[in-house]
Amino acid sequence: MSINIFLRNIGRFIILVFIQVFIFNNIHLTSFGVIPIIYIIYIIILPFETPKWLVLILAFLIGLSIDIFSDTLGLNASASVLIAFIRPAILNYLAPRDGYEIGSFPRVYYQGIIWFLKYSSSMIVIHQIVYYLLESFNFENIGVILFKVIIASAVSLILAIVSQYIVFRK
Amino acid sequence: MKVLINVIIRFHFVFLFIILEIISIRMVIFEDLEKKNAYFSSANAVSGFFYKRLDNWSAYFSLAHENEMLRTENLELRKSINKNKRMELIDIVKSDTSKTDSEKYTYIPSRVINNSIYKKQNYITIDKGFADGIKKDFGVISAKGVVGVVVAVSQHYSLVVSILNNRFGIGVKVKKSNHFGSVHWLKNNYRYASLFEIPNHIKIAEGDTIVSSGFSSIFPPGINIGNIAKFKTNQSNNFYEIDIKLSTDFKNLYNVYVIDNLMRKEQISLENEVKDEY
Numbered sequence: 001m002s003i004n005i006f007l008r009n010i011g012r013f014i015i016l017v018f019i020q021v022f023i024f025n026n027i028h029l030t031s032f033g034v035i036p037i038i039y040i041i042y043i044i045i046l047p048f049e050t051p052k053w054l055v056l057i058l059a060f061l062i063g064l065s066i067d068i069f070s071d072t073l074g075l076n077a078s079a080s081v082l083i084a085f086i087r088p089a090i091l092n093y094l095a096p097r098d099g100y101e102i103g104s105f106p107r108v109y110y111q112g113i114i115w116f117l118k119y120s121s122s123m124i125v126i127h128q129i130v131y132y133l134l135e136s137f138n139f140e141n142i143g144v145i146l147f148k149v150i151i152a153s154a155v156s157l158i159l160a161i162v163s164q165y166i167v168f169r170k
Numbered sequence: 171m172k173v174l175i176n177v178i179i180r181f182h183f184v185f186l187f188i189i190l191e192i193i194s195i196r197m198v199i200f201e202d203l204e205k206k207n208a209y210f211s212s213a214n215a216v217s218g219f220f221y222k223r224l225d226n227w228s229a230y231f232s233l234a235h236e237n238e239m240l241r242t243e244n245l246e247l248r249k250s251i252n253k254n255k256r257m258e259l260i261d262i263v264k265s266d267t268s269k270t271d272s273e274k275y276t277y278i279p280s281r282v283i284n285n286s287i288y289k290k291q292n293y294i295t296i297d298k299g300f301a302d303g304i305k306k307d308f309g310v311i312s313a314k315g316v317v318g319v320v321v322a323v324s325q326h327y328s329l330v331v332s333i334l335n336n337r338f339g340i341g342v343k344v345k346k347s348n349h350f351g352s353v354h355w356l357k358n359n360y361r362y363a364s365l366f367e368i369p370n371h372i373k374i375a376e377g378d379t380i381v382s383s384g385f386s387s388i389f390p391p392g393i394n395i396g397n398i399a400k401f402k403t404n405q406s407n408n409f410y411e412i413d414i415k416l417s418t419d420f421k422n423l424y425n426v427y428v429i430d431n432l433m434r435k436e437q438i439s440l441e442n443e444v445k446d447e448y
Contacts, residue, residue, distance in 0.1 A: 018220075021217075022220065022224060025286075028288055032288065032358075033287065033288025033289075034288075035288075052183045053182060053183055053186050056183070056186050056187055056190055057186070057190070060190045060193075060194065063194070064194075067197075068210055068211065068212065068214065068217065069212055069217045070212065070286070071211055071212050071286070071291070071292075071293040071295075071329070072289060072291070073197045073198065073201050073210060073211070074194045074195065074196070074197030074198035074199075074201065075198055077190075077193075077194035077197070078191055078194035078195050078197075078198060081187065081190045081191050081194060082191065084187075085183075085187040085191075134195070134198050135289065135290050136290060137198075137199075137290075144358075
């Protein structure tokens with residue numbers, strides 16, 4: 001049982017990295033070339049029981065893998081580590097009154113679309129803000145950064161929700 | 171000691187977060203073109219392999235366009251051969267120990283397998299590595315002009331920093347007057363870059379050609395960079411603010427040539443000798 005979950009998570013890790021790097025990195029939205037982020041789904045749907053330190057390390061590893069393939073050394077890693085750090089706080093804040101049901105996962109099927117929308121949108125928006133701020137490393141053209149964050153977050157959020165109905169149904 | 175361990179165990183989550191975040195932000199800030207490592211870039215064996223595979227597939231769709239570009243390049247080379255022949259007739263007696271350009275530089279043909287133009291730091295991956303004789307600091311050009319410089323090399327792939335990188339600059343000169351300056355990319359537009367260090371008293375005009383200066387051992391002199399698109403005088407520091415339109419179209423870059431300068435060692439050792447003394 002536990003070995004099964006372990007293998008499934010490794011497989012999901014590799015597949016999401018490949019889909020991100022070889023498909024979505026080639027999609028450039030608007031004239032600013034905004035790239036939709038899909039690998040973040042991996043961090044979003046990790047089970048509630050995953051140790052917090054493990055989430056940090058997994059987020060770091062998946063961010064670094066994306067960075068190595070797309071030559072953005074450190075950008076995706078730092079954004080992912082940050083959302084892994086605040087993930088417990090967001091989950092806590094959004095938790096129902098008697099906590100999450102045992103055996104349930106942070107997915108639409110178990111928690112409902114409204115809950116998932118709140119949860120994943122906050123994760124994605126924070127990730128994208130950190131990513132684009134670190135990339136430009138100044139606040140000069142804050143309007144452009146804001147525009148990129150909004151477009152990228154909106155498309156990534158749609159992808160995350162669509163994935164809930166197509167791939168991660170249960 | 172026991173207290174310390176207890177504190178670490180208690181706050182392990184925060185400590186781990188701080189450590190990982192420092193590691194990754196360090197990578198962003200201190201990413202050094204000089205010390206770039208092929209293992210931590212898309213030029214490593216694994217990602218190079220997959221990009222190459224993907225490229226083999228997608229190459230089929232651009233064959234017609236590719237043919238057209240190579241044909242125009244051939245045509246221009248043919249024209250320049252004719253010009254050179256005429257030159258040779260004029261100075262047939264030549265007692266010059268400095269090698270002519272054709273002997274001094276060798277070219278390694280290569281293909282772009284991964285490219286980006288929309289980031290702040292853009293890199294290009296090409297499908298030749300040290301097994302093909304490529305080393306760090308070799309220049310890379312396309313048929314239309316300068317592309318970038320090799321910064322990391324693995325066995326079969328190399329990582330090239332393109333002009334479209336805000337941490338990279340290149341020495342250039344105005345073709346008609348030979349005044350030199352430097353080109354940096356600060357615009358975030360893949361068609362334009364900025365030219366600095368051209369003083370106000372020089373006459374320039376829109377459309378003037380900017381070429382590589384050839385002072386460094388990386389590029390031969392006279393390789394196209396772009397044309398002056400617009401300029402304005404800056405009275406406060408007596409230098410122009412110039413925008414140039416890059417001659418290389420990075421969006422459909424495919425065939426590139428890596429330049430090996432055979433006299434590189436001599437030039438660099440001479441320059442370093444002088445640098446140490448003065």
